Each structure stands twice: as structure tokens, then as C-alpha cells.
Amino acid sequence: MVGIRTFLRRTWGRVWIYSFFALLLMIALSFIQHVIGGINWEAFQYPAEDGKPNVFVDDINHPSELTSLLVGDNYLYLFYGRIDVVKVYDLDGQYLYSVNFRDGRDSGGPSYIYVFGNHMVYLPRSTHTAYIFEDDVLTAQESVEYRDVFPKTLFPGVSSYNRQVDSAGNRYQFRLANIVRVAPDGQATTLIRRSPLYCIFGHFSFYWICTLLFFLMLIVPAVIVDMKEKKKQKQPSEAP
Known part of the structure; x- marks a missing residue:
């Protein structure tokens, strides 16, 4: 003592x-x-070209803040808002692909993604063009006026978007640097394990x-x- x-x-x-x-x-x-x-390393290796996002399959761990965790019908989307990169997984935490939306230039201002069904929509920082993906394919580019009313105006039939709960009632959330799925009965399963050091780049x-x-x-x-x-x-x- x-x-x-x-x-x-x-x-x-x-x-x-x-x-x-x-x-x-x-x-x-x-x-x-x-x-x-704030450095987008993929902008050097997998840059967006001619205004079109670049889809690639290399699984790269980003030393940047995860700003959104969103759930579609079959996919889990991790959005790194500061560097404009989305990593896509299946609902069991298996990595599928990534999308880089930046060409090396930072135009300033916030960017957003919307997720519904198997669609992901990206709204860039400075323009009013929405990039619409179905699975891993860029299917359309649409002009939008206001980000806050975008889902209702462009997709009037969509009633639910930007969810963190799947159709089975499982909730997906952050726990330290890991991504965890919590079942309706409260049982938690770690889907994506990341080093605790990534907390240094978090909220x-x-x-x-x-x-x-x-x-x-x-x-x-x-x-x-x-x-x-x-x-x-x-x-x-x-x-x-």
C-alpha cells in the first residue's frame, strides 16, 4: 500500500x-x-476523372473521420465526409468496394450521401449535381436545387432513407473504432474491427x-x- x-x-x-x-x-x-x-490518398491513386467518381476494390484503411454509417437493403455504407470516400460492405461486414468522389481538389463545404434500397446518392461539396449509384454502377447524374428536399423531389416514392436499421431490425453503430451490429434482442456482433487508434480521427x-x-x-x-x-x-x- x-x-x-x-x-x-x-x-x-x-x-x-x-x-x-x-x-x-x-x-x-x-x-x-x-x-x-483531411488528405484523400485515393485522389492520387484512384482519382475521379471527368467529373465521374472512381470505383475500386482495394481495401484501404483511411486515417480520417467516419462521418456516416448508413444501411441499405443489402449493403452497409461507411462515408468519410472529409475526404469524399465511401466504403461499401455487405450486411455481414464483408468488404466489397470503395468509391472516390474527389479528383485531388478540395472545393470546400460539406458533402452528403443518401442511401435507400440498393441506391446510394452523393451530393458534392460545391455543385448541385447528384451522383446516383445502383449497386456499384453510376446510373445517373441529376441536377438538384436544394439538398434538404432532395430525396422528396428527385425520388418522391422513397419513404425511408439514411437508415441505421436493416429490414430485420438489426441496428448498426460505432463502438470505439469498430462497427457493430446489434440484434433486436440486444446481442451485439462486431462486423468490422479497426484499431482503437482510429478514434483519434473520430468525432x-x-x-x-x-x-x-x-x-x-x-x-x-x-x-x-x-x-x-x-x-x-x-x-x-x-x-x-
Whole structure:
């Protein structure tokens, strides 16, 4: 018990000592995270050409924020809104393909996707053109005036879209960085496993960075001091 108290006292003392450096490191990490999370690497390898999105099958993990998780009749759509990439899976979490909507230029402003049936509709950042996919095929490009009324005006027969629940009543949701399916009886199944480090690029990235630095401040200095003390204890004492 005494050892634990000594460990905590030394640790908290070092938290204050290293707090300023931790603040600088936190600001630097937040800036790096923001820059990396906004880079569309697929724009270099699989760029959109002539205004048409590029469909590819390479399964690439994106260090960027997942802004939407939407469910169609047969597909699960993961939308990376900052980089304009959609990854498509079946309802059991098997990867199928990805769609890149960016050609390397960032025109600014938010972009959106709508999902209904086996259709996915992408609304780009600056234009009023809707890209309509059925399965993995671009079937149409339509002009729209207002994004908020788009589903009703362009597809008046669609009564349900942008769902997170499938026809069997299963709910799909985020748990940390993983994608989980929750059955109506509450049983959860992890469909897509991702490293917890992807939380750094999520909605609460700032808090995850703060938590990571806090634990580093607790553990690293204490471990270093403990190693030094053990090294001193092993050294033979000098004769008087």
C-alpha cells in the first residue's frame, strides 16, 4: 500500500512538471491529426476523372473521420465526409468496394450521401449535381436545387432513407473504432474491427488525444524513475 501511495505521489508531481510540454505536444498532435485526416490518398491513386467518381476494390484503411454509417437493403455504407470516400460492405461486414468522389481538389463545404434500397446518392461539396449509384454502377447524374428536399423531389416514392436499421431490425453503430451490429434482442456482433487508434480521427478526437497524453504523463515518467532507482540499488555501495 505504501508503494502505491509513493508511486502516485511521485507521478502526480511529475504531471505538473510536464504539463506545459504536454500542452504543446497536444496542440501539435491535434494539428497533425487535422492535416492527415483531411488528405484523400485515393485522389492520387484512384482519382475521379471527368467529373465521374472512381470505383475500386482495394481495401484501404483511411486515417480520417467516419462521418456516416448508413444501411441499405443489402449493403452497409461507411462515408468519410472529409475526404469524399465511401466504403461499401455487405450486411455481414464483408468488404466489397470503395468509391472516390474527389479528383485531388478540395472545393470546400460539406458533402452528403443518401442511401435507400440498393441506391446510394452523393451530393458534392460545391455543385448541385447528384451522383446516383445502383449497386456499384453510376446510373445517373441529376441536377438538384436544394439538398434538404432532395430525396422528396428527385425520388418522391422513397419513404425511408439514411437508415441505421436493416429490414430485420438489426441496428448498426460505432463502438470505439469498430462497427457493430446489434440484434433486436440486444446481442451485439462486431462486423468490422479497426484499431482503437482510429478514434483519434473520430468525432471526439481532441478528447482521445488528451486522454492518451494524460496516461503517457502518468506512466512514462514513473517507469523511468523506477528503472533508475532499481539500477542504483543494483550498484555496489562504495567502501568508506
